[in-house]
Amino acid sequence: MRVLVVYCHPVPESFCAAIRDSAIEVLKARGWEVRLLDLYAENFDPVMGCGERRSYNEHAPQDPALKSHIENLNWAQAILFIYPTWWYGLPAMLKGWLDRVWATDVAFRLPAGKGRIQSLMRHVTKIGVITTCGAPTWWSIVVGQPGRKTILRGMRALCATRCRTFFLAHYLMDASTPKTRAAFLEKVRTKLERF
Numbered sequence: 001m002r003v004l005v006v007y008c009h010p011v012p013e014s015f016c017a018a019i020r021d022s023a024i025e026v027l028k029a030r031g032w033e034v035r036l037l038d039l040y041a042e043n044f045d046p047v048m049g050c051g052e053r054r055s056y057n058e059h060a061p062q063d064p065a066l067k068s069h070i071e072n073l074n075w076a077q078a079i080l081f082i083y084p085t086w087w088y089g090l091p092a093m094l095k096g097w098l099d100r101v102w103a104t105d106v107a108f109r110l111p112a113g114k115g116r117i118q119s120l121m122r123h124v125t126k127i128g129v130i131t132t133c134g135a136p137t138w139w140s141i142v143v144g145q146p147g148r149k150t151i152l153r154g155m156r157a158l159c160a161t162r163c164r165t166f167f168l169a170h171y172l173m174d175a176s177t178p179k180t181r182a183a184f185l186e187k188v189r190t191k192l193e194r195f
Helices: 015-029 050-054 064-075 092-101 137-143 146-158 178-194
Strands: 002-007 033-038 078-085 126-133 164-170
Touching: 002 015, 002 064, 015 033, 015 078, 015 126, 015 178, 033 064, 064 092, 078 146, 092 146, 126 146, 126 178, 146 164, 164 178
Parallel strands: 002 033, 002 078, 078 126, 126 164
Antiparallel strands: none
């Protein structure tokens, strides 16, 4: 299985980095081929400019900086997103990556007239999300968990018909302790060993 790990956190020593490292260790131990995409480390530009937006519905992005991202997306059979939940959703960097890379003639093809879009992501059969969140579980649910829905409903809809998904969140991150973080890392390992 080829898995693309999409990692998004600006602080190198963050708990998300520990999650990333644990996840990659488990996936490699399972014999999976892993590619890491670290959006902050590579200084990904999440901003879609005027010209890019004007041609968005006409063809795949032409920006040479997106070429390797598109290649990684086409290579992947599984995608694992690791990021902090900020204001109940995705960090702007990750949202910008979805906007710019999951684009026309990359993730989908628009119909010539009326009709449904055609998925170009049927090769992706698994999507996972591992996130941290300062809010408690109950409040995240009340707010509607927009980050979770964006990926596990919106992006998943473009993937294989029976695409398997999972979502893990370390809630109350701001009040976490070494014990709660260790327990969560163990939960991450267990989930990925079965995924």
